[in-house]
Amino acid sequence: MRTDVPGLPSPHPLIDLLPAVYLEHDFLARFLEALDEVLAPVLLSVDNLPAYLDPRHAPEDFLEWLAGWVAVEPPGEPGAVPVERRRAEVRGAVARHRARGTTAGLTEALRLETGGVEPQIAESGGTVWSTTPGTPLPGGGRSWVTVRLAMPDPGRVRRARLEELIRGEIPAHVGFTLELLPGGAG
Numbered sequence: 001m002r003t004d005v006p007g008l009p010s011p012h013p014l015i016d017l018l019p020a021v022y023l024e025h026d027f028l029a030r031f032l033e034a035l036d037e038v039l040a041p042v043l044l045s046v047d048n049l050p051a052y053l054d055p056r057h058a059p060e061d062f063l064e065w066l067a068g069w070v071a072v073e074p075p076g077e078p079g080a081v082p083v084e085r086r087r088a089e090v091r092g093a094v095a096r097h098r099a100r101g102t103t104a105g106l107t108e109a110l111r112l113e114t115g116g117v118e119p120q121i122a123e124s125g126g127t128v129w130s131t132t133p134g135t136p137l138p139g140g141g142r143s144w145v146t147v148r149l150a151m152p153d154p155g156r157v158r159r160a161r162l163e164e165l166i167r168g169e170i171p172a173h174v175g176f177t178l179e180l181l182p183g184g185a186g
Contacts, residue, residue: 010036011043046177055090066090106169110147112166120148154180
């Protein structure tokens with residue numbers, strides 16, 4: 001990953017770690033310089049490991065690896081999503097996974113996918129607490145979610161991608177309807 005950086009200096013040259021008696025040996029100095037060249041990318045990566053593991057600072061190629069750690073799949077073709085958006089997706093992945101299957105989780109996932117469009121979500125479920133036996137259950141008989149998105153140009157929206165996203169965010173037994181409405185900020 002970091003091996004293609006020509007002339008990268010070693011932060012800890014091996015020659016500096018030897019006793020003074022070996023510093024006069026030309027062959028040993030050249031041999032250790034070659035090892036330093038090989039080890040420099042490894043040592044610098046380890047020295048900067050906290051930055052590599054922070055999605056705000058990780059190199060772009062390492063960011064893709066981090067995305068795999070937190071189960072963030074890139075939408076569309078590789079490179080199609082701006083790097084700052086990818087960083088935000090990876091940074092917020094754990095919180096989104098915790099909210100998965102909830103209205104808040106679905107709202108946040110749709111907001112990220114549509115670039116900030118606020119979805120209107122109506123659901124058929126509900127909860128109730130009662131000390132009286134036989135209290136009627138809230139919600140409808142069929143579990144269903146209706147998602148409405150007011151988009152500037154609904155015809156240009158990748159509906160299949162939005163449906164796939166919704167299907168992945170709601171519980172498996174819940175059906176859904178996606179309504180793309182004209183309007184919204186352009």
